[in-house]
Amino acid sequence: MNEPRDPRVRSLDARSLRGLAHPLRMQLLDALRFGGPATASQLAEKLGESSGATSYHLRQLAAHGFIEDAPERGKGRERWWKAAHQGLRFDDALLADANPEVRGAADTYLHEVATAQTRDLSTWLGNRHTWPEEWNRTWDLSSATLRLTPGLARELVEKMHALVETYRDRAIDEDNADAAQVRIQTRAFPLSTE
Template sequence: MPEPEERPTRVLDARSLRGLAHPLRMRLLSELRRNGPATASQLAAKLGESSGATSYHLRQLAEYGFLEDAPEHGKGRERWWQAMHGGVELNETLLLDPDPAVRGAAAVFMHEVSTVHAQELSTFVATTHDWSADWYEASDASDWTLRLTPEMSVELIAKMHELVNSYRAQALPEGTPEAEQVRIHSHVFPVRTV
């Protein structure tokens, strides 16, 4: 199986968004994308859920084309699942869709993404003592406030994405000494000043 960063990104449409916009489904998909194939029971134990719930939501993710069987892992009765894509991308037009169900699903999706980002950062902050001084110094939680036009904001986003994507070619294989998965969050949004 290719490394996660080599798998394509799936652009969400209204149907697939409704199939994914559920907190547990998003957590399951993220877990499979980041850590590879697993069974419903393994995922239930890791996420603190019942295996019945994880099994149901894994089947739903497969029905909407996010997961597939991982046949090289399944030898017994348990079904192994793997992610089909390296990531998902929300088409921003779904946030403005005339159908309130689609807009609601987009809002659930965006809320869950924000929640996961906050949880990941909080987990790192709470466990900094588990990391070497080198990794602590190699981490960052910065924020800036700039006055930009929408066009300038789009340009900034494109440049940030280009920079991050330039590191994909340098990504190291699993098992490389001192190399770890690194999460990079980007949030660019307007705020009211009055």
């Protein structure tokens, strides 16, 4: 029996992956997902890009259904954009697709995700002194190296994801001054012992 899919999460397929697998497009999508609606000019300034480049890549993201107009925010000629989904789901089968362009897009996507996660962590480490002391006592940067079979590794990943999901329903109201967006990053991969 298939478990129901969360409509807030978009599953990537070969076509949509090719429309997303570009460093600037992924940065733009993240900026809209985590920062809320914005214009091409606002995003250009935030990301240090030209408004022409951001406009082009925003249109590409819209053509592939990743973002949509936010008309409730627009005034006059300003075009506001917002993320169409809260999350993305990557299918490992894309890495083995018969089309080399799809495999290349899958590799690009995964490398950009890893780069973005590293950038987020580095930003936190560089700015943690600006956060209240209570937040400086709650963050975590740990690792564990375990000897597992592929089946046990999959079980561990699934349990970590299930645990994170239990907190999604406990989300704190945006008006709560003590709340902040908290990024949870999980990584599990085999290490070469040679």
